[in-house]
Amino acid sequence: MIALVRRPSSRLADGLVTHIDRTPVDVELAMRQHDAYRQALSDAGWEVRDVPAAEDHPDSVFIEDALVVCADLAILTRSGAPERRGETAGAEETARELGLRIARIEEPGTLDGGDVLQVGDTVYVGRGGRTNAEGIQQLRALLSPLGRTVVPLRPQGVLHLKSAVTALPDGTFLALGEIAGLSGVRVVDEEPGCHVVPLGGDEVLISASAVRTAEELADLGFRTRVVDISEFEKLEGCVTCLSVLVR
Ligand SMILES: NC(=O)NCCC[C@H](N)C(=O)O
Numbered sequence: 652m653i654a655l656v657r658r659p660s661s662r663l664a665d666g667l668v669t670h671i672d673r674t675p676v677d678v679e680l681a682m683r684q685h686d687a688y689r690q691a692l693s694d695a696g697w698e699v700r701d702v703p704a705a706e707d708h709p710d711s712v713f714i715e716d717a718l719v720v721c722a723d724l725a726i727l728t729r730s731g732a733p734e735r736r737g738e739t740a741g742a743e744e745t746a747r748e749l750g751l752r753i754a755r756i757e758e759p760g761t762l763d764g765g766d767v768l769q770v771g772d773t774v775y776v777g778r779g780g781r782t783n784a785e786g787i788q789q790l791r792a793l794l795s796p797l798g799r800t801v802v803p804l805r806p807q808g809v810l811h812l813k814s815a816v817t818a819l820p821d822g823t824f825l826a827l828g829e830i831a832g833l834s835g836v837r838v839v840d841e842e843p844g845c846h847v848v849p850l851g852g853d854e855v856l857i858s859a860s861a862v863r864t865a866e867e868l869a870d871l872g873f874r875t876r877v878v879d880i881s882e883f884e885k886l887e888g889c890v891t892c893l894s895v896l897v898r
Pocket residue numbers: 666667668669710713715716732735764765766810811813814886887888889891892
């Protein structure tokens with residue numbers, strides 16, 4: 652079990668913000684928070700592997716958006732944000748080192764990995780600001796041969812699908828409300844409570860900003876591993892976007 656991560660660029664504070672107001676980012680604190688995030692993955696039994704840093708790309712720490720891994724296939728994305736498209740170079744290098752097959756989303760398709768939620772053999776994909784219909788069609792063509800069913804959804808008012816919804820190990824979903832096309836949604840009352848990373852078994856990684864949701868999940872019998880990612884949340888990041896899990 653390998654978790655790919657990418658160290659923050661020193662230019663992190665120049666990262667994109669779309670749906671929230673920009674607030675000052677403490678880059679030194681972000682570096683420490685990223686170290687703690689890596690440690691949490693390692694403590695949960697994951698081998699943490701570094702994708703080469705991309706110093707010139709402020710948002711490169713959000714490695715999830717550059718690379719989608721499904722079975723033995725690594726899909727290099729083509730971000731809907733043109734300034735992020737250079738981030739895939741280092742991701743390709745690491746994917747090849749891991750022996751993964753390589754595919755890529757081609758123009759005019761666009762897709763961010765933050766729009767791709769894999770739950771068993773179903774791959775939910777958010778169509779919106781970063782992922783277009785052509786990108787979804789290419790994703791479907793790449794994943795159907797792997798036995799995956801690609802289901803498009805339309806998240807509203809958020810950066811990515813996984814800004815609005817993620818899945819628990821039991822296949823239920825966490826979201827601020829019901830989502831057309833999804834059944835089994837556990838409604839939470841805080842935005843960071845929509846984001847978990849399944850770490851194996853009944854363990855999930857969740858943000859320290861989601862205190863109430865972490866308690867609710869513990870009450871439900873999930874083991875929660877809490878990480879403070881405040882500086883990344885200021886740039887519309889969440890716990891899913893700082894890693895790519897390769898099982
Ligand atoms: N998968 C994710 O949640 N990615 C977060 C990306 C945040 C970055 N500032 C961006 O706007 O692209």
